[in-house]
Amino acid sequence: MNRFYWSKAILYASLIFYAIITILPFIWALSASFKPLEEILTGGLSFIPKQPTLDNYKQIFIEQPIFLRWFLNSLIVAICVTAFNLLFNSMAGYALARLQFPGQNLWFFLILAVLMVPGQVTLIPSYLILKTLGWLNSYQGLIVPSAVNATFIFMMRQFFVSFPRELEEAATLDGLGRLETFFKIVLPLAKPALAAQTIFVFMGSWNNFLMPLVILSDQELFTLPLGLNAFKGQYVTYWNYLMAASMIFTLPALVIYAFFNRYFIQGVTFTGGK
Amino acid sequence: MFNLKTLSKNKTIRESFSAYLFMTPTILILGVFLVLPIIFAVFLAFHKVKILGELNFKWINGQNFLCLVNDERVWIALKNTAEYVAIVVPVQTILALALATILNAQIKGKNWFRIIFFLPTVTSSAVLTLIFMWMLNSNGSINTLLGFIGLPAYNWIGDPDVALKAIMLMNIWSTAPFYMVIYLAAMQDIPESLYEAATLDGATTWEKFLYITLPFLKPVTFFIIVIGIIGTFQLFDQSYIFSAGSGGPNNATLTLVLLIYQYAFKNLEMGYAAALALMLASVIMMATVIQRSLYREEQLK
Secondary structure, three states: OHHHHHHHHHHHHHHHHHHHHHHHHHHHHHHHOOOOHHHHHHHOOOOOOOOOOOHHHHHHHHHOHHHHHHHHHHHHHHHHHHHHHHHHHHHHHHHHHHOOOOOHHHHHHHHHHHOOOOHHHHHHHHHHHHHHHOOOOOHHHHHHHHOOOHHHHHHHHHHHHOOOOHHHHHHHHOOOOHHHHHHHHHHHHOHHHHHHHHHHHHHHHHHOOHHHHHHOOOHHHOOHHHHHHHHHHHOOOOHHHHHHHHHHHHHHHHHHHHHHHHHHHHHHHHHOOO | OHHHHHHHHHHHHHHHHHHHHHHHHHHHHHHHHHHHHHHHHHHHHOEEEEOOOOOEEEEOOOHHHHHHHHOHHHHHHHHHHHHHHHHHHHHHHHHHHHHHHHHHOOOOOHHHHHHHHHHHHHOOHHHHHHHHHHHHOOOOHHHHHHHHOOOOOOOOOOOOOOHHHHHHHHHHHHHHHHHHHHHHHHHOOOOHHHHHHHHHOOOOHHHHHHHHHHHHOHHHHHHHHHHHHHHHHOOOHHHHHHOOOOOOOOOOOOOHHHHHHHHHHHOOOHHHHHHHHHHHHHHHHHHHHHHHHHHHHHHHO
């Protein structure tokens, strides 16, 4: 009994220790975002600001109106990319799983094949294609290339393959066409798969750094990761502003995560190949 | 009879039509921004590309690939990336396994721990890098903590000997929980009866872990190691932000992807950068193919 008690204590101690390691940087950053700069530079490790202030947030939102613009850019891009992905990936996944058409196997094979190609290969040619289209430095240049994702087409296909057929047959008997059946019957029932996709696609877009870095040159169009990086260059020692900006940046992802937390775990284990 | 046949033929045509309607966005977008670029990348790798003014390509045989071998910075980037992969992958795998094992025991508040552990996984690499740069600066909290326990302070960002280590530390911390979840899911599949039988035979907890849990997790461990390798090989954001794009101090944080970025978009040597990207991709794709085929075999069993 005694040994059992000790092993439990060790388990909890290690979990709590790791939880502290994980959360500490976030709490420090959060508290720094409410501290004046001098306190950050001299204060060391205290969590509670001695002179709590909202000046840092005021600075980034009011004195630097471009920060708000970056935030909105990120939001517009992430929302569009997520909406397109949910729609297009499900449509393609459904067609591959349920409809019969010439070239079906070819398309499926192609999607499986491009899944393996890492993004670095397509980076330079995509840049040149966007340049030719005149889409560099634009919203569509950020949104359209990421509007479809082979991984999630595959995931949706797997989902629809094991989806009960009877519902669709009933809908067909009721005289609904393919499009209506898909939008009114199939999509609403695919919510768990769509939820997992929402988290991954939204966060992927929200956090994406390399692609915007390559195709955007105009500060007005920057997304937050680029903006933050530009901010860092400008305010290299103004950790108070940087931490406030970081906190604002983290918030939407956290909200999405908190909201869809359950599906996140399902999604991780799914994309993890389980 | 004839009627029925045309009817079913009509139905097939209608179905093909709606299928292609459903596939159109995918075909267009994947075609223009994935399939075409892949072909284009191979083309670029064999050309000298002039991008300023009129876009212009000149065939130069395999010269780009020959240059790679003699390029000192390629070797530095390769060495840094290899070192990074060799340290980060084993450490994050073992950490993930340890965390999953502990969380898999009968523990109260499991879900809370999971939620907390996930925080870094869902936070952007740009934010994490900034927070770490702040903690790692000379008067930052990490040096203060080291001072408390009597260890020397480091100039983490400016010292070539430790800069890459700082990025390793940050990435192990932020990705281990992701792999932990995959381990946790795999652990749910281990039959409880195996443990019960082992208990009856008088096996200790450690023996059960060693002879039941570990062998059972072998395919998942392999999977985690391979996707770990694929992920770590692509390190870019952290070293870019950390070094303001230079790969410094003294090339200590120069990775292969950062080098591709520098050649393509700073020096505008796009053909050469494409050749470098193909080289990196072939390594990553080999890992993917091995993982796919072995994993499929494992699942067929």
